[in-house]
Amino acid sequence: MNIHLYLLPMRTRDANKENSIREKAIEMIVKEGLDGFSMQKLAKAAGVSPATLYIYYNDRDDLVVKIATEVSIRMMDISLRGLHTKMSFAEGMAVQWKNRLEFYLNYPLDVQFIEQIRYTPVYDSIKKTMRTTFGDVLGKFMHNAINKGECTPLPFEVYWSVAFAPLYQLIKFHVQGETPASDNFKITDSAVDQTLQLVLKALKP
Amino acid sequence: MFIFMNNIKLASYAKRTLRVLVFKTNLVSAKDIHRISPLMGDTAGILRWNVDEHDIDNVLRIETSWLLPGDIIRMVTDAGYLCEELPD
Incomplete structure:
Protein backbone atom coordinates (compact mmCIF):
# COMPACT_ATOMS: atom_id res chain seq x y z
CA MET A 1 0.00 0.00 0.00
CA TYR A 57 3.33 33.11 18.13
CA ASN A 58 2.02 31.17 21.13
CA ASP A 59 0.50 34.20 22.79
CA ARG A 60 0.83 37.95 23.20
CA ASP A 61 3.85 37.75 25.51
CA ASP A 62 5.58 35.32 23.19
CA LEU A 63 5.05 37.74 20.30
CA VAL A 64 6.46 40.72 22.19
CA VAL A 65 9.47 38.76 23.47
CA LYS A 66 10.28 37.27 20.07
CA ILE A 67 10.02 40.57 18.22
CA ALA A 68 11.96 42.47 20.88
CA THR A 69 14.69 39.82 20.89
CA GLU A 70 15.05 40.07 17.13
CA VAL A 71 15.24 43.85 17.23
CA SER A 72 17.74 43.84 20.12
CA ILE A 73 19.97 41.33 18.39
CA ARG A 74 19.91 43.36 15.18
CA MET A 75 20.71 46.52 17.13
CA MET A 76 23.69 44.97 18.93
CA ASP A 77 24.81 43.22 15.79
CA ILE A 78 24.97 46.52 13.93
CA SER A 79 26.49 48.35 16.91
CA LEU A 80 29.36 45.87 17.12
CA ARG A 81 29.92 45.45 13.39
CA GLY A 82 33.63 45.73 12.60
CA LEU A 83 34.65 45.78 16.26
CA HIS A 84 37.59 43.52 17.04
CA THR A 85 38.70 42.64 20.53
CA LYS A 86 42.28 43.65 19.79
CA MET A 87 41.49 47.11 18.42
CA SER A 88 42.80 50.11 20.30
CA PHE A 89 40.23 51.65 22.60
CA ALA A 90 39.98 54.82 20.53
CA GLU A 91 39.51 52.88 17.31
CA GLY A 92 36.91 50.55 18.83
CA MET A 93 34.95 53.44 20.28
CA ALA A 94 34.92 55.24 16.93
CA VAL A 95 33.54 52.11 15.29
CA GLN A 96 30.80 51.75 17.90
CA TRP A 97 29.83 55.41 17.75
CA LYS A 98 29.55 55.27 13.98
CA ASN A 99 27.47 52.08 14.13
CA ARG A 100 25.16 53.29 16.88
CA LEU A 101 24.55 56.57 15.09
CA GLU A 102 23.79 54.73 11.88
CA PHE A 103 21.36 52.36 13.56
CA TYR A 104 19.56 55.18 15.33
CA LEU A 105 19.13 57.23 12.18
CA ASN A 106 18.11 54.25 10.03
CA TYR A 107 15.79 52.51 12.47
CA PRO A 108 14.34 55.16 14.78
CA LEU A 109 11.18 53.10 15.40
CA ASP A 110 13.22 50.10 16.52
CA VAL A 111 15.11 52.27 18.99
CA GLN A 112 11.90 53.70 20.44
CA PHE A 113 10.42 50.22 20.61
CA ILE A 114 13.33 48.89 22.65
CA GLU A 115 13.16 51.94 24.92
CA GLN A 116 9.45 51.19 25.51
CA ILE A 117 10.03 47.65 26.66
CA ARG A 118 13.43 48.05 28.30
CA TYR A 119 11.93 48.52 31.74
CA THR A 120 9.21 45.86 31.53
CA PRO A 121 9.48 42.20 32.66
CA VAL A 122 9.58 41.21 28.97
CA TYR A 123 13.10 42.54 28.77
CA ASP A 124 14.50 40.16 31.42
CA SER A 125 14.70 37.20 29.10
CA ILE A 126 16.14 39.37 26.34
CA LYS A 127 18.90 40.63 28.62
CA LYS A 128 20.11 37.07 29.11
CA THR A 129 20.15 36.37 25.37
CA MET A 130 22.05 39.58 24.74
CA ARG A 131 24.62 38.86 27.40
CA THR A 132 25.37 35.38 26.10
CA THR A 133 25.42 36.53 22.48
CA PHE A 134 27.41 39.75 22.74
CA GLY A 135 28.99 39.84 26.20
CA ASP A 136 32.05 38.07 24.93
CA VAL A 137 33.16 40.54 22.26
CA LEU A 138 32.45 43.64 24.33
CA GLY A 139 33.88 42.11 27.48
CA LYS A 140 37.15 41.18 25.80
CA PHE A 141 37.42 44.56 24.10
CA MET A 142 37.02 46.37 27.43
CA HIS A 143 39.33 43.96 29.21
CA ASN A 144 42.08 44.57 26.65
CA ALA A 145 41.56 48.33 26.69
CA ILE A 146 41.93 48.43 30.47
CA ASN A 147 44.94 46.09 30.46
CA LYS A 148 46.70 48.19 27.85
CA GLY A 149 46.07 51.26 29.98
CA GLU A 150 43.86 52.90 27.36
CA CYS A 151 40.72 53.14 29.45
CA THR A 152 40.11 53.81 33.14
CA PRO A 153 38.41 50.92 34.96
CA LEU A 154 35.04 52.23 36.07
CA PRO A 155 31.70 50.89 37.31
CA PHE A 156 29.59 50.00 34.28
CA GLU A 157 27.05 52.78 34.82
CA VAL A 158 29.72 55.46 35.10
CA TYR A 159 31.55 54.12 32.06
CA TRP A 160 28.41 53.93 29.91
CA SER A 161 27.22 57.40 30.93
CA VAL A 162 30.50 58.89 29.79
CA ALA A 163 31.15 56.59 26.83
CA PHE A 164 27.81 56.66 25.00
CA ALA A 165 25.32 59.06 26.59
CA PRO A 166 26.99 62.10 24.93
CA LEU A 167 26.40 60.52 21.52
CA TYR A 168 22.74 59.92 22.35
CA GLN A 169 22.33 63.51 23.46
CA LEU A 170 23.69 64.71 20.11
CA ILE A 171 21.28 62.36 18.34
CA LYS A 172 18.43 63.67 20.47
CA PHE A 173 19.25 67.24 19.47
CA HIS A 174 19.36 66.11 15.85
CA VAL A 175 16.00 64.34 16.01
CA GLN A 176 14.36 67.28 17.78
CA GLY A 177 16.05 69.61 15.29
CA GLU A 178 16.03 72.20 17.99
CA THR A 179 18.52 72.98 20.73
CA PRO A 180 18.76 75.83 23.25
CA ALA A 181 21.24 77.41 20.86
CA SER A 182 19.83 76.62 17.44
CA ASP A 183 16.52 76.23 15.63
CA ASN A 184 17.72 73.68 13.12
CA PHE A 185 20.49 71.55 14.50
CA LYS A 186 21.78 68.79 12.25
CA ILE A 187 24.26 66.22 13.44
CA THR A 188 27.58 66.38 11.55
CA ASP A 189 30.68 64.19 11.44
CA SER A 190 32.71 66.98 12.97
CA ALA A 191 30.29 67.46 15.88
CA VAL A 192 30.35 63.71 16.51
CA ASP A 193 34.12 63.52 16.27
CA GLN A 194 34.65 66.52 18.51
CA THR A 195 32.43 64.95 21.16
CA LEU A 196 34.08 61.55 20.80
CA GLN A 197 37.55 63.03 21.29
CA LEU A 198 36.42 64.63 24.55
CA VAL A 199 34.91 61.33 25.68
CA LEU A 200 38.16 59.48 24.92
CA LYS A 201 40.10 62.10 26.83
CA ALA A 202 37.80 61.71 29.81
CA LEU A 203 38.14 57.92 29.84
CA LYS A 204 41.93 57.95 29.52
CA PRO A 205 43.69 56.85 32.73
CA MET B 1 -11.33 3.94 -9.69
CA PHE B 2 -8.14 3.06 -7.86
CA ILE B 3 -6.82 6.55 -8.28
CA PHE B 4 -9.98 7.93 -6.82
CA MET B 5 -9.66 5.66 -3.77
CA ASN B 6 -6.10 6.74 -3.34
CA ASN B 7 -7.17 10.34 -3.23
CA ILE B 8 -9.51 9.64 -0.36
CA LYS B 9 -6.67 8.02 1.58
CA LEU B 10 -4.51 11.07 0.95
CA ALA B 11 -7.15 13.43 2.18
CA SER B 12 -7.53 11.57 5.44
CA TYR B 13 -3.78 11.44 5.84
CA ALA B 14 -3.56 15.17 5.49
CA LYS B 15 -5.00 15.36 9.00
CA ARG B 16 -1.83 13.80 10.35
CA THR B 17 0.32 16.89 9.83
CA LEU B 18 0.82 19.33 12.65
CA ARG B 19 -1.78 22.03 12.80
CA VAL B 20 -2.47 25.01 15.01
CA LEU B 21 -6.08 25.46 16.07
CA VAL B 22 -7.17 28.64 17.80
CA PHE B 23 -10.33 29.38 19.74
CA LYS B 24 -11.87 32.36 21.43
CA THR B 25 -12.85 31.31 24.97
CA ASN B 26 -13.89 32.63 28.34
CA LEU B 27 -10.96 30.99 30.11
CA VAL B 28 -10.27 34.23 31.93
CA SER B 29 -8.40 33.40 35.10
CA ALA B 30 -5.54 31.16 36.10
CA LYS B 31 -8.17 29.09 37.94
CA ASP B 32 -10.08 28.47 34.70
CA ILE B 33 -6.92 27.43 32.95
CA HIS B 34 -5.98 25.19 35.85
CA ARG B 35 -9.41 23.57 35.62
CA ILE B 36 -9.08 22.54 31.97
CA SER B 37 -5.44 21.61 32.37
CA PRO B 38 -5.96 17.88 33.14
CA LEU B 39 -8.39 17.63 30.23
CA MET B 40 -5.87 19.09 27.81
CA GLY B 41 -2.98 17.10 29.20
CA ASP B 42 -4.79 13.77 29.04
CA THR B 43 -6.16 14.12 25.55
CA ALA B 44 -4.16 12.09 23.09
CA GLY B 45 -3.55 14.20 20.03
CA ILE B 46 -2.91 17.49 21.82
CA LEU B 47 0.80 18.05 21.47
CA ARG B 48 0.95 21.50 23.02
CA TRP B 49 -1.66 23.87 24.34
CA ASN B 50 -1.76 27.27 25.98
CA VAL B 51 -4.17 30.07 26.78
CA ASP B 52 -3.19 33.65 26.01
CA GLU B 53 -3.81 35.17 29.43
CA HIS B 54 -2.74 38.65 28.43
CA ASP B 55 -5.04 39.22 25.53
CA ILE B 56 -8.72 40.08 25.41
CA ASP B 57 -9.95 37.04 23.46
CA ASN B 58 -8.47 34.52 25.95
CA VAL B 59 -7.31 32.54 22.98
CA LEU B 60 -6.85 28.82 23.44
CA ARG B 61 -4.10 27.60 21.14
CA ILE B 62 -3.74 23.92 20.35
CA GLU B 63 -1.08 22.08 18.37
CA THR B 64 -2.44 18.81 17.08
CA SER B 65 -1.87 16.45 14.22
CA TRP B 66 -5.27 14.93 13.92
CA LEU B 67 -7.87 16.51 16.21
CA LEU B 68 -10.48 18.68 14.55
CA PRO B 69 -11.77 22.04 15.78
CA GLY B 70 -15.09 20.39 16.64
CA ASP B 71 -13.34 17.95 19.00
CA ILE B 72 -11.80 20.76 21.01
CA ILE B 73 -14.99 22.82 21.07
CA ARG B 74 -16.91 19.82 22.41
CA MET B 75 -14.31 19.15 25.12
CA VAL B 76 -14.13 22.71 26.35
CA THR B 77 -17.89 23.32 26.20
CA ASP B 78 -18.50 20.07 28.09
CA ALA B 79 -16.22 21.44 30.80
CA GLY B 80 -18.56 24.43 31.07
CA TYR B 81 -16.74 27.10 29.12
CA LEU B 82 -17.39 29.03 25.95
CA CYS B 83 -15.25 28.06 23.00
CA GLU B 84 -15.54 29.10 19.39
CA GLU B 85 -13.08 28.76 16.56
CA LEU B 86 -11.34 31.94 15.42
CA PRO B 87 -11.87 32.23 11.69
CA ASP B 88 -8.91 32.29 9.34
Whole structure:
Protein backbone atom coordinates (compact mmCIF):
# COMPACT_ATOMS: atom_id res chain seq x y z
CA MET A 1 0.00 0.00 0.00
CA ASN A 2 1.13 3.47 -0.81
CA ILE A 3 1.27 5.78 2.16
CA HIS A 4 1.75 9.46 1.43
CA LEU A 5 2.41 12.02 4.07
CA TYR A 6 1.34 15.56 3.46
CA LEU A 7 4.07 17.75 4.85
CA LEU A 8 2.41 21.10 4.38
CA PRO A 9 0.35 22.32 7.31
CA MET A 10 -3.04 23.76 6.58
CA ARG A 11 -1.83 27.27 7.24
CA THR A 12 1.72 27.81 6.12
CA ARG A 13 4.25 30.35 7.32
CA ASP A 14 4.81 33.24 4.99
CA ALA A 15 7.87 35.47 5.40
CA ASN A 16 6.14 38.56 3.97
CA LYS A 17 3.24 38.17 6.33
CA GLU A 18 5.62 37.68 9.24
CA ASN A 19 7.51 40.87 8.36
CA SER A 20 4.36 42.89 8.11
CA ILE A 21 3.18 41.55 11.48
CA ARG A 22 6.53 42.50 13.02
CA GLU A 23 6.52 46.00 11.53
CA LYS A 24 2.97 46.73 12.61
CA ALA A 25 3.55 45.39 16.11
CA ILE A 26 6.57 47.67 16.58
CA GLU A 27 4.64 50.65 15.23
CA MET A 28 1.66 50.00 17.50
CA ILE A 29 3.69 49.44 20.65
CA VAL A 30 5.68 52.62 20.02
CA LYS A 31 2.49 54.60 19.43
CA GLU A 32 0.18 53.14 22.05
CA GLY A 33 2.45 51.42 24.54
CA LEU A 34 2.45 47.84 25.68
CA ASP A 35 -0.74 48.15 27.72
CA GLY A 36 -2.99 49.13 24.86
CA PHE A 37 -1.58 46.49 22.57
CA SER A 38 -3.77 43.52 21.64
CA MET A 39 -3.56 40.67 19.20
CA GLN A 40 -6.89 41.67 17.66
CA LYS A 41 -5.77 45.24 16.95
CA LEU A 42 -2.50 43.95 15.55
CA ALA A 43 -4.26 41.47 13.29
CA LYS A 44 -6.44 44.23 11.89
CA ALA A 45 -3.48 46.56 11.31
CA ALA A 46 -1.37 43.86 9.68
CA GLY A 47 -4.22 42.63 7.51
CA VAL A 48 -4.23 39.09 8.85
CA SER A 49 -6.72 37.14 10.95
CA PRO A 50 -6.11 36.80 14.69
CA ALA A 51 -5.91 33.06 14.02
CA THR A 52 -2.92 33.65 11.77
CA LEU A 53 -1.06 35.50 14.53
CA TYR A 54 -1.29 32.41 16.68
CA ILE A 55 0.38 30.32 13.99
CA TYR A 56 3.51 32.40 14.41
CA TYR A 57 3.33 33.11 18.13
CA ASN A 58 2.02 31.17 21.13
CA ASP A 59 0.50 34.20 22.79
CA ARG A 60 0.83 37.95 23.20
CA ASP A 61 3.85 37.75 25.51
CA ASP A 62 5.58 35.32 23.19
CA LEU A 63 5.05 37.74 20.30
CA VAL A 64 6.46 40.72 22.19
CA VAL A 65 9.47 38.76 23.47
CA LYS A 66 10.28 37.27 20.07
CA ILE A 67 10.02 40.57 18.22
CA ALA A 68 11.96 42.47 20.88
CA THR A 69 14.69 39.82 20.89
CA GLU A 70 15.05 40.07 17.13
CA VAL A 71 15.24 43.85 17.23
CA SER A 72 17.74 43.84 20.12
CA ILE A 73 19.97 41.33 18.39
CA ARG A 74 19.91 43.36 15.18
CA MET A 75 20.71 46.52 17.13
CA MET A 76 23.69 44.97 18.93
CA ASP A 77 24.81 43.22 15.79
CA ILE A 78 24.97 46.52 13.93
CA SER A 79 26.49 48.35 16.91
CA LEU A 80 29.36 45.87 17.12
CA ARG A 81 29.92 45.45 13.39
CA GLY A 82 33.63 45.73 12.60
CA LEU A 83 34.65 45.78 16.26
CA HIS A 84 37.59 43.52 17.04
CA THR A 85 38.70 42.64 20.53
CA LYS A 86 42.28 43.65 19.79
CA MET A 87 41.49 47.11 18.42
CA SER A 88 42.80 50.11 20.30
CA PHE A 89 40.23 51.65 22.60
CA ALA A 90 39.98 54.82 20.53
CA GLU A 91 39.51 52.88 17.31
CA GLY A 92 36.91 50.55 18.83
CA MET A 93 34.95 53.44 20.28
CA ALA A 94 34.92 55.24 16.93
CA VAL A 95 33.54 52.11 15.29
CA GLN A 96 30.80 51.75 17.90
CA TRP A 97 29.83 55.41 17.75
CA LYS A 98 29.55 55.27 13.98
CA ASN A 99 27.47 52.08 14.13
CA ARG A 100 25.16 53.29 16.88
CA LEU A 101 24.55 56.57 15.09
CA GLU A 102 23.79 54.73 11.88
CA PHE A 103 21.36 52.36 13.56
CA TYR A 104 19.56 55.18 15.33
CA LEU A 105 19.13 57.23 12.18
CA ASN A 106 18.11 54.25 10.03
CA TYR A 107 15.79 52.51 12.47
CA PRO A 108 14.34 55.16 14.78
CA LEU A 109 11.18 53.10 15.40
CA ASP A 110 13.22 50.10 16.52
CA VAL A 111 15.11 52.27 18.99
CA GLN A 112 11.90 53.70 20.44
CA PHE A 113 10.42 50.22 20.61
CA ILE A 114 13.33 48.89 22.65
CA GLU A 115 13.16 51.94 24.92
CA GLN A 116 9.45 51.19 25.51
CA ILE A 117 10.03 47.65 26.66
CA ARG A 118 13.43 48.05 28.30
CA TYR A 119 11.93 48.52 31.74
CA THR A 120 9.21 45.86 31.53
CA PRO A 121 9.48 42.20 32.66
CA VAL A 122 9.58 41.21 28.97
CA TYR A 123 13.10 42.54 28.77
CA ASP A 124 14.50 40.16 31.42
CA SER A 125 14.70 37.20 29.10
CA ILE A 126 16.14 39.37 26.34
CA LYS A 127 18.90 40.63 28.62
CA LYS A 128 20.11 37.07 29.11
CA THR A 129 20.15 36.37 25.37
CA MET A 130 22.05 39.58 24.74
CA ARG A 131 24.62 38.86 27.40
CA THR A 132 25.37 35.38 26.10
CA THR A 133 25.42 36.53 22.48
CA PHE A 134 27.41 39.75 22.74
CA GLY A 135 28.99 39.84 26.20
CA ASP A 136 32.05 38.07 24.93
CA VAL A 137 33.16 40.54 22.26
CA LEU A 138 32.45 43.64 24.33
CA GLY A 139 33.88 42.11 27.48
CA LYS A 140 37.15 41.18 25.80
CA PHE A 141 37.42 44.56 24.10
CA MET A 142 37.02 46.37 27.43
CA HIS A 143 39.33 43.96 29.21
CA ASN A 144 42.08 44.57 26.65
CA ALA A 145 41.56 48.33 26.69
CA ILE A 146 41.93 48.43 30.47
CA ASN A 147 44.94 46.09 30.46
CA LYS A 148 46.70 48.19 27.85
CA GLY A 149 46.07 51.26 29.98
CA GLU A 150 43.86 52.90 27.36
CA CYS A 151 40.72 53.14 29.45
CA THR A 152 40.11 53.81 33.14
CA PRO A 153 38.41 50.92 34.96
CA LEU A 154 35.04 52.23 36.07
CA PRO A 155 31.70 50.89 37.31
CA PHE A 156 29.59 50.00 34.28
CA GLU A 157 27.05 52.78 34.82
CA VAL A 158 29.72 55.46 35.10
CA TYR A 159 31.55 54.12 32.06
CA TRP A 160 28.41 53.93 29.91
CA SER A 161 27.22 57.40 30.93
CA VAL A 162 30.50 58.89 29.79
CA ALA A 163 31.15 56.59 26.83
CA PHE A 164 27.81 56.66 25.00
CA ALA A 165 25.32 59.06 26.59
CA PRO A 166 26.99 62.10 24.93
CA LEU A 167 26.40 60.52 21.52
CA TYR A 168 22.74 59.92 22.35
CA GLN A 169 22.33 63.51 23.46
CA LEU A 170 23.69 64.71 20.11
CA ILE A 171 21.28 62.36 18.34
CA LYS A 172 18.43 63.67 20.47
CA PHE A 173 19.25 67.24 19.47
CA HIS A 174 19.36 66.11 15.85
CA VAL A 175 16.00 64.34 16.01
CA GLN A 176 14.36 67.28 17.78
CA GLY A 177 16.05 69.61 15.29
CA GLU A 178 16.03 72.20 17.99
CA THR A 179 18.52 72.98 20.73
CA PRO A 180 18.76 75.83 23.25
CA ALA A 181 21.24 77.41 20.86
CA SER A 182 19.83 76.62 17.44
CA ASP A 183 16.52 76.23 15.63
CA ASN A 184 17.72 73.68 13.12
CA PHE A 185 20.49 71.55 14.50
CA LYS A 186 21.78 68.79 12.25
CA ILE A 187 24.26 66.22 13.44
CA THR A 188 27.58 66.38 11.55
CA ASP A 189 30.68 64.19 11.44
CA SER A 190 32.71 66.98 12.97
CA ALA A 191 30.29 67.46 15.88
CA VAL A 192 30.35 63.71 16.51
CA ASP A 193 34.12 63.52 16.27
CA GLN A 194 34.65 66.52 18.51
CA THR A 195 32.43 64.95 21.16
CA LEU A 196 34.08 61.55 20.80
CA GLN A 197 37.55 63.03 21.29
CA LEU A 198 36.42 64.63 24.55
CA VAL A 199 34.91 61.33 25.68
CA LEU A 200 38.16 59.48 24.92
CA LYS A 201 40.10 62.10 26.83
CA ALA A 202 37.80 61.71 29.81
CA LEU A 203 38.14 57.92 29.84
CA LYS A 204 41.93 57.95 29.52
CA PRO A 205 43.69 56.85 32.73
CA MET B 1 -11.33 3.94 -9.69
CA PHE B 2 -8.14 3.06 -7.86
CA ILE B 3 -6.82 6.55 -8.28
CA PHE B 4 -9.98 7.93 -6.82
CA MET B 5 -9.66 5.66 -3.77
CA ASN B 6 -6.10 6.74 -3.34
CA ASN B 7 -7.17 10.34 -3.23
CA ILE B 8 -9.51 9.64 -0.36
CA LYS B 9 -6.67 8.02 1.58
CA LEU B 10 -4.51 11.07 0.95
CA ALA B 11 -7.15 13.43 2.18
CA SER B 12 -7.53 11.57 5.44
CA TYR B 13 -3.78 11.44 5.84
CA ALA B 14 -3.56 15.17 5.49
CA LYS B 15 -5.00 15.36 9.00
CA ARG B 16 -1.83 13.80 10.35
CA THR B 17 0.32 16.89 9.83
CA LEU B 18 0.82 19.33 12.65
CA ARG B 19 -1.78 22.03 12.80
CA VAL B 20 -2.47 25.01 15.01
CA LEU B 21 -6.08 25.46 16.07
CA VAL B 22 -7.17 28.64 17.80
CA PHE B 23 -10.33 29.38 19.74
CA LYS B 24 -11.87 32.36 21.43
CA THR B 25 -12.85 31.31 24.97
CA ASN B 26 -13.89 32.63 28.34
CA LEU B 27 -10.96 30.99 30.11
CA VAL B 28 -10.27 34.23 31.93
CA SER B 29 -8.40 33.40 35.10
CA ALA B 30 -5.54 31.16 36.10
CA LYS B 31 -8.17 29.09 37.94
CA ASP B 32 -10.08 28.47 34.70
CA ILE B 33 -6.92 27.43 32.95
CA HIS B 34 -5.98 25.19 35.85
CA ARG B 35 -9.41 23.57 35.62
CA ILE B 36 -9.08 22.54 31.97
CA SER B 37 -5.44 21.61 32.37
CA PRO B 38 -5.96 17.88 33.14
CA LEU B 39 -8.39 17.63 30.23
CA MET B 40 -5.87 19.09 27.81
CA GLY B 41 -2.98 17.10 29.20
CA ASP B 42 -4.79 13.77 29.04
CA THR B 43 -6.16 14.12 25.55
CA ALA B 44 -4.16 12.09 23.09
CA GLY B 45 -3.55 14.20 20.03
CA ILE B 46 -2.91 17.49 21.82
CA LEU B 47 0.80 18.05 21.47
CA ARG B 48 0.95 21.50 23.02
CA TRP B 49 -1.66 23.87 24.34
CA ASN B 50 -1.76 27.27 25.98
CA VAL B 51 -4.17 30.07 26.78
CA ASP B 52 -3.19 33.65 26.01
CA GLU B 53 -3.81 35.17 29.43
CA HIS B 54 -2.74 38.65 28.43
CA ASP B 55 -5.04 39.22 25.53
CA ILE B 56 -8.72 40.08 25.41
CA ASP B 57 -9.95 37.04 23.46
CA ASN B 58 -8.47 34.52 25.95
CA VAL B 59 -7.31 32.54 22.98
CA LEU B 60 -6.85 28.82 23.44
CA ARG B 61 -4.10 27.60 21.14
CA ILE B 62 -3.74 23.92 20.35
CA GLU B 63 -1.08 22.08 18.37
CA THR B 64 -2.44 18.81 17.08
CA SER B 65 -1.87 16.45 14.22
CA TRP B 66 -5.27 14.93 13.92
CA LEU B 67 -7.87 16.51 16.21
CA LEU B 68 -10.48 18.68 14.55
CA PRO B 69 -11.77 22.04 15.78
CA GLY B 70 -15.09 20.39 16.64
CA ASP B 71 -13.34 17.95 19.00
CA ILE B 72 -11.80 20.76 21.01
CA ILE B 73 -14.99 22.82 21.07
CA ARG B 74 -16.91 19.82 22.41
CA MET B 75 -14.31 19.15 25.12
CA VAL B 76 -14.13 22.71 26.35
CA THR B 77 -17.89 23.32 26.20
CA ASP B 78 -18.50 20.07 28.09
CA ALA B 79 -16.22 21.44 30.80
CA GLY B 80 -18.56 24.43 31.07
CA TYR B 81 -16.74 27.10 29.12
CA LEU B 82 -17.39 29.03 25.95
CA CYS B 83 -15.25 28.06 23.00
CA GLU B 84 -15.54 29.10 19.39
CA GLU B 85 -13.08 28.76 16.56
CA LEU B 86 -11.34 31.94 15.42
CA PRO B 87 -11.87 32.23 11.69
CA ASP B 88 -8.91 32.29 9.34
